[in-house]
Amino acid sequence: MVGQQQHGYWVIWATFFLAFVLAVIPLPPWLAWARPEFLALAVVYWTIALPHRVGILTALLLGVLLDVLEGSVMGQNALSLGVVALLSQVLYQRMRVTNVWQQAAMVFLLVGINQLVCQWTQNLQGVAAPSLLFLLPAFTSALVWPVVLHMLRALRRYYEVS
């Protein structure tokens, strides 16, 4: 790890920026609960692909930015994304060898945990979700995972990010 040349680091941040835009892009009301957590997906991918570049501290920084963007409690998304990054770092060797749908199942769990942590911190503020619909993004995120995986992998190979 030490002395390894870093290359194409900006690509990682470009994908995070895109994820931020997708996180606030207006959706029709019937889709509002189903918005996939694109930022969490990007964090999972880059943590698995380049665990020495993207990890908990990156996730914390991104989380704080997402908190500002969404106007949620400071630290809410920082905590949830931090947990997701931590778990992905623990799991990355296993995630790399499984096929895409097994990965999607893991992503389902990871984003589900992300949603739960967000819900807990929101409860501290007194905003409780009216139903279990807040877990729906875990499902939709798992559904879009294959697409995200192939796009980010293509980007990483094309720009030789390391």
Next chain:
Amino acid sequence: MGLRALLMVFIVAGLIVADLRYNSLERTRSILDGLATPIYWLADIPAEITNWSESNVLSRGQLIEENDRLKRENLILSGRSQQIAALRAENTRLRALLNSTALLRNDVMIAELIGVSPDPARSEMVLNKGAGDGVYVGQPLIDAEGLLGQVVEVSQYNSRVLLITDVTHATPVQVNRNGVRAIAEGIGVLGALEIRHVAATTDIEEGDLLVSSGLGGRFPVGYPVARVSKVTRDPGHTFATIEASPVAALDRIRHVLLVFALNNPTP
């Protein structure tokens, strides 16, 4: 990795406590909001394009039709407003007789909605006007129909608005018909408000218009807030259960009016 995880827990706990318990991150937030502005602009581009095409890609026939409709509306509205000057003068005279202060007109500024809260459990919006345009925290905002909410966060170029239907928002109202005062609380659903702690014998009926009462000093008096949609009086309960639906088009608006109220808290 264990060390990093520990560090993360400390940082996050510090952030949450600082924000929720001591409210000490407002300044940081408003600076970082500057970074968020371009993201909201980008995310708004599809809606912007739809809007543009709706107003530019129109046939001549549609334009003529719209023009006719607007002319008719204008005629009706100016007809109605003819008497307003006289009524206002009369009102001022009567108020002077009663030794109460004159009601002044509130100035307004048009702002455009550039984003809505991505979290469907919250009712928040982002506007394209910020501290640079004179927007301040606590400023009320209305649309053509009634009260929408208030500004909760201001950065240089945009501001964040809490709608009256958010679970954390409560609006002091009074019944327009008889002046009964109440508090209208949001329940987290865009089309509904709940009036709590109203005695079962209070005179509130379905269809009553609730206007802002001005108590609390946050909202100016007399803006329509909601219309009572359902009143349930159960003899077993001390309080009546009252539901109301906001008169402002909370889910369809694009342009809103920021009201510069008289009790502007900023110097």
